[in-house]
Amino acid sequence: MCGIFAYLGKKKAQPILLDGLKRLEYRGYDSSGIAIFDGTKIEVVKKKGRISELIHLLGKKQLDGRVGISHTRWATHGIPSDENAHPHFDQLRHLSLVHNGVIENYQLLKQRLINLGHTFQSETDTEVLAHLIGHYYELGKEDDPTARLIQALKRSLKEISGTYGIALIHSEVPNLLVGARRGSPLVLGIGNEEYFLSSDVTAICPYAHKVVYLNDGDLVTISSETFDIQSLNKTNNGFEIRDVDQTEMSASLKGFPHYMLKEIYDQPETIRNAFRGRLIQEEATAKLGGLNMSPQELLRIERIQVIGCGSARHAGIVGEYLIESLAHIPVEVEFSSEFRYKNSPMDRHTVVIAVSQSGETADTLAAVKEAKRKGLKVLGICNRVGSSIARETEGGVFMHAGPEIAVAATKSFTSQVLIFTLLALLLGRLRFLSAREGHEIVEAIEALPDQVAEVIKLDPQVRELAKKYAHSKRFLLFGRQFQYGVALEGALKIKEVSYCSAEGNPSAELKHGIIALIDQFTPSIFLCPKDGVYDKNISNMEEIKARGGPIIAIATEKDDLVSKVADEVLYIPNAQEYLCPILTVIPLQLFAYHLAIILGKDVDKPRNLAKSVTVE
Numbered sequence: 001m002c003g004i005f006a007y008l009g010k011k012k013a014q015p016i017l018l019d020g021l022k023r024l025e026y027r028g029y030d031s032s033g034i035a036i037f038d039g040t041k042i043e044v045v046k047k048k049g050r051i052s053e054l055i056h057l058l059g060k061k062q063l064d065g066r067v068g069i070s071h072t073r074w075a076t077h078g079i080p081s082d083e084n085a086h087p088h089f090d091q092l093r094h095l096s097l098v099h100n101g102v103i104e105n106y107q108l109l110k111q112r113l114i115n116l117g118h119t120f121q122s123e124t125d126t127e128v129l130a131h132l133i134g135h136y137y138e139l140g141k142e143d144d145p146t147a148r149l150i151q152a153l154k155r156s157l158k159e160i161s162g163t164y165g166i167a168l169i170h171s172e173v174p175n176l177l178v179g180a181r182r183g184s185p186l187v188l189g190i191g192n193e194e195y196f197l198s199s200d201v202t203a204i205c206p207y208a209h210k211v212v213y214l215n216d217g218d219l220v221t222i223s224s225e226t227f228d229i230q231s232l233n234k235t236n237n238g239f240e241i242r243d244v245d246q247t248e249m250s251a252s253l254k255g256f257p258h259y260m261l262k263e264i265y266d267q268p269e270t271i272r273n274a275f276r277g278r279l280i281q282e283e284a285t286a287k288l289g290g291l292n293m294s295p296q297e298l299l300r301i302e303r304i305q306v307i308g309c310g311s312a313r314h315a316g317i318v319g320e321y322l323i324e325s326l327a328h329i330p331v332e333v334e335f336s337s338e339f340r341y342k343n344s345p346m347d348r349h350t351v352v353i354a355v356s357q358s359g360e361t362a363d364t365l366a367a368v369k370e371a372k373r374k375g376l377k378v379l380g381i382c383n384r385v386g387s388s389i390a391r392e393t394e395g396g397v398f399m400h401a402g403p404e405i406a407v408a409a410t411k412s413f414t415s416q417v418l419i420f421t422l423l424a425l426l427l428g429r430l431r432f433l434s435a436r437e438g439h440e441i442v443e444a445i446e447a448l449p450d451q452v453a454e455v456i457k458l459d460p461q462v463r464e465l466a467k468k469y470a471h472s473k474r475f476l477l478f479g480r481q482f483q484y485g486v487a488l489e490g491a492l493k494i495k496e497v498s499y500c501s502a503e504g505n506p507s508a509e510l511k512h513g514i515i516a517l518i519d520q521f522t523p524s525i526f527l528c529p530k531d532g533v534y535d536k537n538i539s540n541m542e543e544i545k546a547r548g549g550p551i552i553a554i555a556t557e558k559d560d561l562v563s564k565v566a567d568e569v570l571y572i573p574n575a576q577e578y579l580c581p582i583l584t585v586i587p588l589q590l591f592a593y594h595l596a597i598i599l600g601k602d603v604d605k606p607r608n609l610a611k612s613v614t615v616e
């Protein structure tokens with residue numbers, strides 16, 4: 001959600017900034033811009049639209065300078081336009097600023113500055129912050145311009161409420177790049193006599209060998225020789241310089257036409273990465289050292305509260321069924337955004353599990369902080385090492401799925417479900433689950449990567465189905481028990497990338513209202529592998545068939561009955577019902593992908609969306 005990339009070093013800044021922006025484009029893509037200091041003044045070029053538009057506008061123009069900032073925007077305040085694109089200047093055009101986050105009191109501050117004679121070029125909250133810092137800089141008494149700028153920044157940051165990750169340069173302080181964060185991510189990259197600031201470590205991987213994940217409240221000043229990090233929060237204690245994690249290396253398309261398809265095809269590997277080294281054959285259980293909890297502590301858990309947004313919450317819903325079935329621990333799944341404002345009763349034996357691919361989702365991060373404030377133990381299931389949620393939580397499990405670039409989550413969902421399976425197995429084996437049952441699950445998990453690869457082979461068949469149903473405006477998805485979360489996830493995928501309306505439902509809810517939507521133009525997609533509710537699903541399909549609704553079923557291989565009821569069947573390999581969600585979701589991901597392509601949509605960058613939602 002908005003990407004910031006900044007550079008200070010000995011090389012020309014422009015190509016590096018543009019390259020960084022391209023790597024961050026998935027975070028927002030309604031406008032972009034760069035600002036470079038050329039030795040006397042700051043030049044800004046910005047443009048509505050994709051980064052390719054900015055590159056087109058720049059043409060052969062090379063802004064000369066070795067320090068600069070850049071931004072790719074996902075609009076919050078002000079429509080996508082050239083004027084609202086970042087970077088923004090202060091009143092005197094000495095300072096240029098890029099920002100990710102939301103300044104909640106910007107209207108008040110703007111009015112104050114207007115009263116002082118300021119004029120604004122945009123509708124953004126960011127421009128107000130640029131003006132405010134510029135205003136305090138002009139008022140500053142310090143002789144040294146660096147000290148004056150830092151003082152002005154500190155004073156301004158104290159006055160704003162809301163969230164920010166910012167980077168700025170100032171023409172009177174030529175060799176200085178400044179960054180700060182509160183609630184929005186910012187990473188410092190250290191290369192050979194060069195420094196970078198980025199919203200995301202992936203974008204600096206090709207350039208930096210060391211990184212510092214800035215903490216909330218950190219302010220970093222970077223000069224050509226060195227950098228300095230001060231904490232504006234009394235609670236922060238220091239920073240850590242880490243080696244760049246190679247798994248964060250920017251992903252390439254590897255010959256696939258889109259990241260979404262590539263990431264669907266990554267799943268045999270990412271599933272394997274999620275359980276590698278985490279299964280103990282002899283004890284028929286899982287080992288999750290990152291939880292930082294002893295068996296005694298794990299045994300004391302009486303209730304689990306899962307929080308997450310979007311796909312992460314859907315994975316949590318599958319996790320609820322897994323943990324309740326295998327470990328008999330009550331689980332509740334809540335939207336992070338609801339949890340943070342809801343006063344749910346919790347006791348000290350409740351453990352909160354925050355699920356987040358990016359580890360930066362603002363609502364989940366805020367919910368984590370709220371749970372911690374209540375004294376609860378909070379664990380994380382995250383993909384991004386070093387992310388805010390990974391650092392805020394006391395322990396957790398990393399997904400090791402590699403960078404997920406497509407806006408629509410695919411491989412992160414299956415990794416999250418797999419991790420819930422490991423957790424359910426671990427908690428179950430500490431309680432009632434027998435060694436025999438444990439063994440069966442361990443074996444089934446080990447068989448999964450090959451089974452996932454089998455399901456991916458359905459791709460051509462799914463593409464044909466998508467073609468056949470591409471005229472449909474609405475899809476209904478049905479699944480129950482372990483498949484309910486999958487139905488929700490499949491519907492979200494269809495909505496996100498094809499913009500068709502899609503609804504996920506527990507199958508049995510059909511007759512409580514949804515059946516009114518059934519007609520010959522509304523396909524129903526049924527998740528009906530051979531599981532405990534198979535017969536019930538077949539009955540629901542019969543009810544739809546009787547009303548003329550087309551049915552696509554995702555069923556277990558060798559199931560002949562289902563093809564008598566459904567119009568189309570996609571067969572997955574035979575698997576334990578606990579593990580079926582990882583298999584059944586893949587045809588849905590492929591279906592959404594092909595539907596979007598057939599309908600001519602930008603599948604990796606769907607309209608209005610952005611990855612990593614760092615605003616509330």
Ligand code: F6R
Nearest residue numbers: 310311312356357358361408409
């Ligand atoms: C769906 C999707 C979003 C995310 C949600 C949470 O395809 O990408 O719904 O799942 O924004 O994001 P994370 O997992 O990064 O917290």
